[in-house]
Amino acid sequence: xxxxxxxxxxxxxxxxxxxxxxxxxxxxxxxxxxxxxxxxxxxxxxxxxxxxxxxxxxxxxxxxxxxxxxxxxxxxxxxxxxxxxxxxxxxxxxxxxxxxxxxxxxxxxxxxxxxxxxxxxxxxxxxxxxxxxxxxxxxxxxxxxxxxxxxxxxxxxxxxxxxxxxxxxxxxxxxxxxxxxxxxxxxxxxxxxxxxxxxxxxxxxxxxxxxxxxxxxxxxxxxxxxxxxxxxxxxxxxxxxxxxxxxxxxxxxxxxxxxxxxxxxxxxxxxxxxxxxxxxxxxxxxxxxxxxxxxxxxxxxxxxxxxxxxxxxxxxxx
Numbered sequence: 001x002x003x004x005x006x007x008x009x010x011x012x013x014x015x016x017x018x019x020x021x022x023x024x025x026x027x028x029x030x031x032x033x034x035x036x037x038x039x040x041x042x043x044x045x046x047x048x049x050x051x052x053x054x055x056x057x058x059x060x061x062x063x064x065x066x067x068x069x070x071x072x073x074x075x076x077x078x079x080x081x082x083x084x085x086x087x088x089x090x091x092x093x094x095x096x097x098x099x100x101x102x103x104x105x106x107x108x109x110x111x112x113x114x115x116x117x118x119x120x121x122x123x124x125x126x127x128x129x130x131x132x133x134x135x136x137x138x139x140x141x142x143x144x145x146x147x148x149x150x151x152x153x154x155x156x157x158x159x160x161x162x163x164x165x166x167x168x169x170x171x172x173x174x175x176x177x178x179x180x181x182x183x184x185x186x187x188x189x190x191x192x193x194x195x196x197x198x199x200x201x202x203x204x205x206x207x208x209x210x211x212x213x214x215x216x217x218x219x220x221x222x223x224x225x226x227x228x229x230x231x232x233x234x235x236x237x238x239x240x241x242x243x244x245x246x247x248x249x250x251x252x253x254x255x256x257x258x259x260x261x262x263x264x265x266x267x268x269x270x271x272x273x274x275x276x277x278x279x280x281x282x283x284x285x286x287x288x289x290x291x292x293x294x295x296x297x298x299x300x301x302x303x304x305x306x307x308x309x310x311x312x313x314x315x316x317x318x
Contacts, residue, residue, distance in 0.1 A: 018049025081303035094284035099128035123213030148267030244291025255298020
């Protein structure tokens, strides 16, 4: 190797192996011969390429069973949009299944020529969507967060997506510069009284399109796992009938927002129910089904990207 040629990194080798496998159609034996490594190492490199997001795979053919589920969801819940991704089987992370379909859905809006304000929630599914996106130069649009971006310890919220998506879209973007949940209602009011915060709130409230994750409020609630609520606060909201949350705002099994618990201290903008603009939920998993159903029932969301197993479960719930 010439001294002017850099030594390949592990990421270089993994990306090349992933490219040869998913795009070149090579077998792992062929990749091993091409790269001069063992078959076992070739297999590990291909796995690394996918696990670290070096290769993004999208399914361009719409499977008939998924199309049928999409139609059934639209009919049952009166949805404006429904995308059902093929499942990955028992034990697999459903975010991996839905992320490419969710990415394609938001890219559809980003490619529209007329200016839009696109409001974004946070969470694992939303971050998976952004990671799966292609780069889309769309300076005509504005991207705004619906929820605060400050974690309880003062750090940036790990699953905030506005900054991450801005790198791919190159559009004006507006994070919500408040805590996800303030210590007191008075503190939350003080943050929202600040002029820069008011301007971001006004922009988010007037959004043309909304993309949000949907969180469950069972004992594995993301708000609890990520440290935004205490066990006692979760118990209080469960006792009041909490079923799910969107952008940090907790609602019951009928999709009615609660007036207790952290809802009195949540930063950002509550997603209004029943508006005509697209409000698309990005969510999958059996534990999330009751929360998704409640959000659909009340039309907090009027569109959904999910997977086969979750779609079937939603349709089976009374």
